[in-house]
Every structure is written in structure tokens, then in C-alpha cells.
Amino acid sequence: MAPVLQARELSKSYADTLQAAPALHGVGLTVLPGESVAIMGPSGSGKTTLMHVLSGILTPDAGEVQLAVGSDRGPVALSALDAEQRARLRREHIGFVFQEGLLLPELTALENVAVALMVSGVRRSTAEQQAAGWLGALGLSGWEQHRPGQLSGGQAQRVAIARAQAAEPAVVFADEPTGALDSTTSEAVLDALLDSTVGRGAPLVVVTHDETVAARCARIIRLQDGRLVADSADGADGAASATGERR
Amino acid sequence: MIRLFLARAFQDRSVWPLPVLACTLTSGIAFMVVGGSRYFFTLEHPLATFYAVLAGVALILLTVPMVSLLSSSARLMARRRDERLSSLRLLGATTGQLRLLAVSEAVLLAAAGVLAGTVLYVALMPLVGLIPFAGAPMGVDGLWIGPGLWGLSAAALMLLAAGASLLGMRRIEVTPLGVRTMAAPARVHWVRVVVAVLGVLAAQLLAQLAGVGGMAAVITMMLAAVAVPLVVVQLVGPWVLKMVTTVQLRRARTAERLIAARSVLESPQQMFKQVGGVSITTYAGVIAGSGLGLVSLADPSQADPGQAQLLADIQRGVWLTLAISFLMAACSVGINQTAQLLDRRRLYASLHMMGMSRGQLQRIRTLAVMRALGAVVVIALVAAAVTAFPIVGAAVLVAPAAVGTSLGVLGLGVLCVFVGAQVTRPALRRVLAPIG
Ligand SMILES: Nc1ncnc2c1ncn2[C@@H]1O[C@H](COP(=O)(O)OP(=O)(O)OP(=O)(O)O)[C@@H](O)[C@H]1O
Numbered sequence: 001m002a003p004v005l006q007a008r009e010l011s012k013s014y015a016d017t018l019q020a021a022p023a024l025h026g027v028g029l030t031v032l033p034g035e036s037v038a039i040m041g042p043s044g045s046g047k048t049t050l051m052h053v054l055s056g057i058l059t060p061d062a063g064e065v066q067l068a069v070g071s072d073r074g075p076v077a078l079s080a081l082d083a084e085q086r087a088r089l090r091r092e093h094i095g096f097v098f099q100e101g102l103l104l105p106e107l108t109a110l111e112n113v114a115v116a117l118m119v120s121g122v123r124r125s126t127a128e129q130q131a132a133g134w135l136g137a138l139g140l141s142g143w144e145q146h147r148p149g150q151l152s153g154g155q156a157q158r159v160a161i162a163r164a165q166a167a168e169p170a171v172v173f174a175d176e177p178t179g180a181l182d183s184t185t186s187e188a189v190l191d192a193l194l195d196s197t198v199g200r201g202a203p204l205v206v207v208t209h210d211e212t213v214a215a216r217c218a219r220i221i222r223l224q225d226g227r228l229v230a231d232s233a234d235g236a237d238g239a240a241s242a243t244g245e246r247r
Numbered sequence: 248m249i250r251l252f253l254a255r256a257f258q259d260r261s262v263w264p265l266p267v268l269a270c271t272l273t274s275g276i277a278f279m280v281v282g283g284s285r286y287f288f289t290l291e292h293p294l295a296t297f298y299a300v301l302a303g304v305a306l307i308l309l310t311v312p313m314v315s316l317l318s319s320s321a322r323l324m325a326r327r328r329d330e331r332l333s334s335l336r337l338l339g340a341t342t343g344q345l346r347l348l349a350v351s352e353a354v355l356l357a358a359a360g361v362l363a364g365t366v367l368y369v370a371l372m373p374l375v376g377l378i379p380f381a382g383a384p385m386g387v388d389g390l391w392i393g394p395g396l397w398g399l400s401a402a403a404l405m406l407l408a409a410g411a412s413l414l415g416m417r418r419i420e421v422t423p424l425g426v427r428t429m430a431a432p433a434r435v436h437w438v439r440v441v442v443a444v445l446g447v448l449a450a451q452l453l454a455q456l457a458g459v460g461g462m463a464a465v466i467t468m469m470l471a472a473v474a475v476p477l478v479v480v481q482l483v484g485p486w487v488l489k490m491v492t493t494v495q496l497r498r499a500r501t502a503e504r505l506i507a508a509r510s511v512l513e514s515p516q517q518m519f520k521q522v523g524g525v526s527i528t529t530y531a532g533v534i535a536g537s538g539l540g541l542v543s544l545a546d547p548s549q550a551d552p553g554q555a556q557l558l559a560d561i562q563r564g565v566w567l568t569l570a571i572s573f574l575m576a577a578c579s580v581g582i583n584q585t586a587q588l589l590d591r592r593r594l595y596a597s598l599h600m601m602g603m604s605r606g607q608l609q610r611i612r613t614l615a616v617m618r619a620l621g622a623v624v625v626i627a628l629v630a631a632a633v634t635a636f637p638i639v640g641a642a643v644l645v646a647p648a649a650v651g652t653s654l655g656v657l658g659l660g661v662l663c664v665f666v667g668a669q670v671t672r673p674a675l676r677r678v679l680a681p682i683g
């Protein structure tokens with residue numbers, strides 16, 4: 001299977017920090033279709049930085065990220081794109097879920113999802129139809145006209161997942177998607193996230209502190225001080241890798 | 248404890264610069280308006296009383312944008328205060344102590360703004376002084392407010408800041424766990440329209456009862472003519488804005504337009520406070536401008552120079568009032584939008600991460616402001632054309648130049664507010680800077 005995401009020798013330092021150690025140092029990663037990858041590591045180990053570099057939010061100081069987007073096109077090197085092109089790539093081919101949902105509070109649940117499609121030029125009626133479909137698929141039928149403030153944390157996070165999936169992106173990134181939820185809700189939300197991403201054959205990359213969340217993913221990689229120190233996909237630990245299977 | 252709290256306030260750059268800037272602009276404009284009014288009230292001229300009455304009308308018209316600019320300054324002061332207060336509550340401060348802190352902080356910030364505003368006012372005096380009235384430029388001397396009036400105005404501004412912060416404190420409950428808003432925000436209701444219509448009827452009745460002659464009648468008439476529409480517009484404006492924006496929301500075809508419409512609908516009152524101040528000046532300005540255009544056409548050969556000058560003065564006064572109201576709206580927009588943007592920096596950063604371009608994000612703000620302003624101005628224009636149809640209609644036909652100039656001033660005003668909305672650009676750039 002051709003990888004969706006391929007990163008080599010990624011290094012990144014923040015210009016404005018006092019510490020000399022880079023946030024990322026020589027990290028490489030290959031992600032296959034339908035694979036679920038948990039990124040773990042202590043606070044400050046570079047998890048968010050890695051996710052941002054992989055998704056074209058940050059440009060690495062060294063190394064390269066290639067993303068296979070679209071059905072017929074080959075891999076695209078992020079370094080070959082300018083800021084505007086990378087923004088377009090993010091909005092059309094990458095889905096994001098953040099810890100606090102970060103929905104637009106004055107929009108309804110339906111509009112929050114539809115807007116993610118409309119920014120890429122999808123007609124409003126089509127966008128709203130697809131949005132309603134995704135909300136339904138995530139168990140939110142009947143909640144379309146509610147505002148984020150009227151939803152529970154778990155519900156809001158499922159709206160955020162619907163928003164991330166709406167454009168059927170080639171890959172979905174989630175930074176501590178269950179970090180603000182209790183354990184029961186957290187499990188349901190993670191189920192929804194895994195089903196909606198891996199279920200349609202796209203890979204999911206999830207940053208988490210939570211071992212139970214990580215255990216649900218097919219593959220776990222660990223960072224420490226900006227270096228990749230463990231990857232369950234290689235070596236003898238033999239965890240189910242690259243199969244897209246859960247449990 | 249007060250000293251510690253205030254010192255912390257001034258260390259935190261997210262706390263003080265915006266409210267102080269807001270207060271600077273507010274007080275700078277306020278001093279200029281007061282100075283200008285004083286000029287007219289103390290004018291030595293055969294028609295001094297007439298000038299004074301007109302200046303009074305302009306002053307009344309300008310109170311609304313003035314008050315909303317003031318209240319947005321006050322709101323900005325309370326912006327970061329709540330979270331800091333709740334941490335003090337955790338340390339065991341009493342409600343009284345918290346009130347005292349809030350008020351002293353507001354007064355201190357207002358004082359800094361008033362001082363800077365005085366500098367702004369003095370710096371602009373030579374320029375504004377070039378505008379001629381009653382045959383001569385107003386001049387720096389004419390615009391100088393004098394120490395007495397300065398003190399009074401400054402005290403009034405600081406008192407307002409203190410009062411607003413106390414009012415703000417009453418609406419929230421500070422607990423160790425955080426700050427809770429006690430009352431839900433007011434909803435825009437059609438009751439406003441009913442109240443407004445009753446107000447108009449009452450004023451008409453009053454004007455009839457006052458009957459003929461006497462200063463009382465004149466004053467009643469003036470109140471009916473100026474103050475009542477003013478109140479009516481304040482009551483009805485947000486409701487109308489809500490209706491218009493609801494239609495815009497339904498018709499929105501792009502993400503930017505949809506979000507812009509929703510953000511206006513979130514609080515039509517809030518948006519009306521920012522741009523609604525121009526409604527009444529636009530309304531009055533178009534009618535007065537048309538009327539003056541007609542009068543000055545009446546008999547150009549026979550007009551005596553004194554009268555011609557008076558007409559030109561009134562015309563200039565109308566345009567000046569219009570321009571000031573738009574300037575205040577532009578300040579209000581710039582300040583409020585920047586504050587909102589900074590309050591939502593995480594949300595905006597996340598939207599940019601998801602791939603919304605900086606241009607798209609900026610467009611949301613510009614659209615929200617300009618479409619609301621557009622609605623306000625168009626409605627004011629239509630209202631003027633309808634209620635003063637003979638005057639405006641005739642002016643369009645026989646004095647198109649005067650009408651055109653009024654529209655030109657309006658256009659400049661709209662441009663001014665547009666610039667006010669663009670002031671958020673650097674803040675947006677800073678919020679999005681860490682993202683490639
Ligand atoms: N915008 C930034 N500017 C400067 N330094 C940063 C910035 N973001 C992160 N860093 C630094 O880079 C390193 C890695 O940060 P990163 O946010 O990637 O860690 P993380 O693993 O996501 O941590 P956490 O679990 O706390 O979210 C840290 O030392 C952090 O201080």
C-alpha cells in the first residue's frame with residue numbers, strides 16, 4: 001500500500017526560545033491508509049510541533065513531508081508549496097480536531113460543519129446537506145440547530161469531528177481530542193473519531209496523554225525531547241501495525 | 248492590595264493599551280466637540296442665538312455616537328478584569344474590596360486616556376481651527392476649551408468610567424471559581440417598536456398642546472424634532488438591523504458572509520452601538536442638506552451676503568456633524584473589533600490551521616461591519632426620502648449638486664468606517680503569525 005504520509009528527518013527549532021534543544025530532531029514517520037497512529041510523550045516532547053509540521057501548519061527547518069492527496073495524483077512535497085497553497089491543502093485534504101473543539105460559538109452545529117465545506121467553494125445547499133449527513137452519522141440528528149454553547153462537551157467534540165470529516169480529507173489530525181472529557185465520554189468520542197476516519201480508509205494521527213486512548217490505536221509512537229524513541233510498528237514488540245484494525 | 252492590583256494591570260499588556268487608546272480617542276473627540284460648541288455658544292454675531300441653537304442641535308445629534316464610543320471604552324476596561332478579580336476572590340477579598348479595585352482601575356485607565364486625549368485634542372486644534380464659520384476661521388483660540396470646561400469634561404469622563412465599571416460589576420457575580428454573568432443579555436424585541444411609536448405619538452401630542460408662541464413651544468418643537476427621532480432610532484435600530492441581517496443570513500452563499508451575518512445576529516445591539524450613531528446624523532444631514540440646497544437656489548440675485556454666509560455656515564455645520572459621527576463610528580468599530588479579535592485569538596488561530604486564509608478571516612470582520620453600516624445608512628436615507636419627500640425629492644431634481652455633495656460626505660464617512668474595520672489587520676497578523 002502506498003503511504004498517505006511520509007516524513008523524513010524532520011527538525012524544528014523555535015526561534016524565540018531560550019533553550020538550545022530543538023523541538024523536533026530527526027523525526028521520520030510513514031503513515032499508511034486506514035492506519036491509526038497515537039503520538040505519545042511527556043509534556044514539551046514535541047508532539048504538537050510534530051503534528052503541525054506534518055500537516056503543513058509549521059515549516060520544518062530540515063527534512064521533508066510528502067502527502068498523497070487526491071485519487072490519481074502522486075505525493076505532494078509540502079516544501080514545494082507556498083503559504084497560500086498550504087492553507088488550501090489543509091482546507092481541502094486535511095481534517096483537524098482540537099482539544100477544546102474550537103467551534104464558532106455564534107453558528108449552529110450544522111453551520112459549523114457546513115462552513116468547513118463552503119470555504120473550499122462548495123455550494124451552501126450541498127454543504128448543509130453533507131453536514132447534516134455527517135452530524136447524523138455521528139449521532140447528532142436533531143441537534144443541527146443548536147449552538148455549541150447548548151451542547152455538552154462530548155457533543156461539541158462530535159460536531160468538531162463532523163467538521164473535520166466533512167471534506168473527506170486524506171488524513172485527520174487530532175491534538176488531545178478527548179483531553180477535556182471524562183473517561184466515558186472520552187471513549188465514545190474516540191470511537192466516533194476512529195470509525196469516521198479509519199472507517200473510510202483514511203489514516204488518523206492522534207496526539208494523546210491518555211494510555212487508554214493510545215491503546216485503541218493500531219500503532220503508538222513515542223517522542224522524548226523532540227526525538228522519536230519508540231514505534232510499535234517496528235521492532236519486536238509486534239503490536240498490530242498498519243492493519244487499520246482496532247481492539 | 249489596590250496598589251498591587253493596579254501595578255499588575257499595567258504590567259499586563261493585554262489589559263491596558265486598548266482601553267486607554269479607546270479613552271484617548273473618546274476624550275480627544277469629546278474635547279474637540281465641547282470646544283467647538285463653546286465657540287458657537289460664545290460667538291459675537293448678530294445671529295448668535297441662531298448659531299447657538301444650531302450648535303445645540305448638532306450636539307444632541309452627536310451625543311448618541313459619543314455615548315456608544317464611551318460605553319465601548321468602558322466595556323474594554325472590564326474585559327480582562329473579571330478573571331483577575333476572581334483570582335483575588337480566591338485570596339479572600341470581599342465584594343466591597345473588589346468593587347473598589349474595579350472602580351479605581353477604571354478611573355486610573357480613564358485618567359491616562361483623558362490626558363492622552365488632551366494631547367490629541369491640542370495637536371488637532373490648528374487643523375480643525377482652519378474651518379471657517381461666520382466669516383472667519385474658528386482658529387485655535389476659538390476652539391480652546393479653557394481650563395474650567397476642560398476640568399469639567401475630564402471629570403465627567405472619569406465619572407462615567409467609574410459608573411460604567413460599577414454597573415458592570417453589578418451584572419456579574421465573582422466567585423472563587425470564576426466570574427458568572429448574572430443576567431442573560433437583553434434580547435431585541437418588537438416591544439421596542441411599540442414603545443418607539445408611542446413615543447412619536449406622545450411627542451406629536453405634546454407639540455400640539457404647546458400651541459403657539461413662547462420659548463417653551465420652540466424648545467418642545469426642537470425636542471420633538473431632534474430628540475424623539477433620536478430615541479426612536481436607538482430603540483428600533485437594533486431590531487431593524489436584526490431583521491435585515493436575518494435576510495442576509497438566509498441569502499449568504501459564502502462562508503464569510505454566513506459567519507459575518509451570524510456574528511451581527513449574535514448581538515444586534517452591540518453592532519448597532521458601533522455603527523448606529525450615524526443613522527440619525529445621516530437622516531438629519533440628508534434632509535438638512537437638501538433643504539439648504541433648495542433655499543440657496545431660491546433667488547441668487549437678491550440674497551444678501553449675510554444670509555448667503557449663514558446658509559453656507561449651516562451647510563458646513565451639517566457636513567461637519569455628519570463627518571464627526573462617522574469618525575466616532577470608525578473609532579468604535581476599530582476598538583471593538585480589535586478587542587473581539589484578541590478575545591478570540593485561539594479560535595481564529597484554529598480556523599487558520601484548518602485552512603482559512605488570513606484574507607478570508609479579515610473579510611468576515613469587514614463584511615460584518617460594512618453590511619451592518621450599509622443597512623443603517625440605507626435605511627436612514629430611505630427614511631429621510633420618505634418622511635421629507637417634498638424637500639428631498641425637489642432637491643434631487645433642482646439642486647443635484649447639493650444632494651451630490653451630501654452623498655459625497657456620506658461616502659467619505661463610510662470609507663472612514665471601512666478604514667476603522669481594517670485597523671484589526673495588524674492584530675490578526677499577530678494572532679496568525681505562528682502559523683505558516
Ligand atoms: N510557539 C512556540 N514558541 C516557542 N517555543 C515553543 C512553541 N511551541 C512549542 N514550543 C516549545 O517546543 C517544545 C515542544 O513543544 P510542543 O508543544 O510540541 O510539546 P507537546 O509535546 O505538544 O507538549 P504538551 O503535551 O504539553 O502539549 C517545548 O519545549 C515548547 O516549549
Ligand SMILES: [Mg+2]
Nearest residue numbers: 047048049175
Ligand atoms: Mg501539545
